[in-house]
Amino acid sequence: MNTQVSLDIQVMLETQGLCKYWGGLKALDGVSLQFYDKQLHGIVGPNGAGKSTLLNLLCGHYKPTHGRIMHKGEAIEAIKPHAFARRGIGRSFQKTNIYPGASCLENCCVAVQRRMGGNFNLLRSRYSQKVLDEIASDALDKVGLGARRDQIAAQISYGEQRQLEIAMVLATAPQVLLLDEPMAGMGHEESQLIIELLNRLKREYCIVLVEHDMDAVFELSDQLTVMVDGQHLTTGTVSQVRDNPRVKEAYLGQGDEVF
């Protein structure tokens, strides 16, 4: 579980004093974190700790109340929501967010087409480019949904829909993957598949993983952050975090014996 922090490791994404207030509620309160390329950064914390809020800020879904978001050294908190994805910041949501009425392949095709160009081509058939279908198919194969290719997304199981969402994010060819509880509601076998997948992917992408399944997070994380009540409690390697007395306290305080 040790990370060799070599010199060529690159900060992909960084937050500086990031805050998000909902009226008086401080969902996120001055969080500063660094996410490295080719590493998986786990984020854990009790319900309402602000984990989803953090991801929603990182992907441009919400605008921060205060603070900065840096992507490869550039401040991006003010850019338009769709521009985040164009910079290679891909996102899966805690609540399944797909096109339920379309086939699994079509779901991924929408994701692929954006970077293939011709999105304003009014007459060219959407089925005219073989490569597009192939890339979309590959993304489905990667998450183990190859057999569901032509099925309508609404008709596959809940766990499979979660997998589909990851496939859609992969199909956008991102550099950063923001995954919000991708394994929630999955069966054991499906989770195992995703864990294997993430283990492979984390060597290629910068991954931020919010997850309740502690075994999975411990197994996967290069860096681990604990959040409580919108605040950053600690960040470090898995063993550092496990041994941190404040973490035990915070979790025991919640009556949640996970460690």
Next chain:
Amino acid sequence: MLFNKRTERYFIWLFFPLALLLPLFLEQNTFYVSKLTSVMIFALFVMSLDYLVGRCGLITLGHAMFYGLGGYLFWMIAPEYEAVNFWVYTFYICMIAAAVALVIGFLVLRTSGIYMIMITLAFAQMTFYFFSDSIEFGGNDGLFIYVKPETSIFGLSFFDLDNPTHFYYLCLLSLFNTLVFFRLLIRSRFGRVVDAIHENPGRTTALGYNIFLFRLMSYVIASALGAYAGYLFTLQYGFVNPSMLAWTTSGSALVMSILGGMGSIYGAVLGTFVYEGLHYSLEHLTEHWLLFMGALIIAMVMLFKNGIAGYMEKLLEKRV
């Protein structure tokens, strides 16, 4: 709902050949030819609205603004006593309407849902009162078009717009082309993004699409075609009139689109013909036709969940 292509194909193969032959049987009766022409023109208008509402999920109550604009624009830009070229002016009117739609769409499309309905309605009402209150534009009575355009292409003329049968065929051709255009548009790459936005706008943004631009483009296309329909209406009757701009025009078009099967495109033709057919027959039967008509429309909308197109598809599917 995704409408299946087979039923659409049946419809196309049934409707258009029939419509092509019909004037041969109605040779003596120009009244029916003209009546059918006007229904086809309105069907084209409803089709453009159906694309916006059913396919893009942009609910507007101001689409008649472009219908009326098609007519008024012609009066404004064409010389009064000189026959202009029909095709050239078709191009002009569609382009100007598109430019207007670009500006209005830019404002309107910042809102959505009920707010968008209110704002489109507000714009349409502003336009309505502008034209009905101004003396230069003939006020409530509207304006006459004295000279109809000629239709030559490179010196060859196929249609004489003063001949009702010719005009009928021109409108039939326009309707057919519009249907084919929308089919291509829906199938296109652009159409894929439009479908995605309709089903899940948030997801589509998160995939990196600027959904505003796609909505704006759809709005511009539908508005230009709506203006084209208004232009045809004006040429048929030789006048423009503020009632073309009235919100009731948008309202009935919306009802026809729902009746036909929202988002199916070809359903717009079904919806318009059934609505106008009912209107015409009930009007002759009773003074209180509006009451019966309203009741019938409500019954049909409740009976056919996805409109007439959806119902036909269910029937055809059962038999397979």
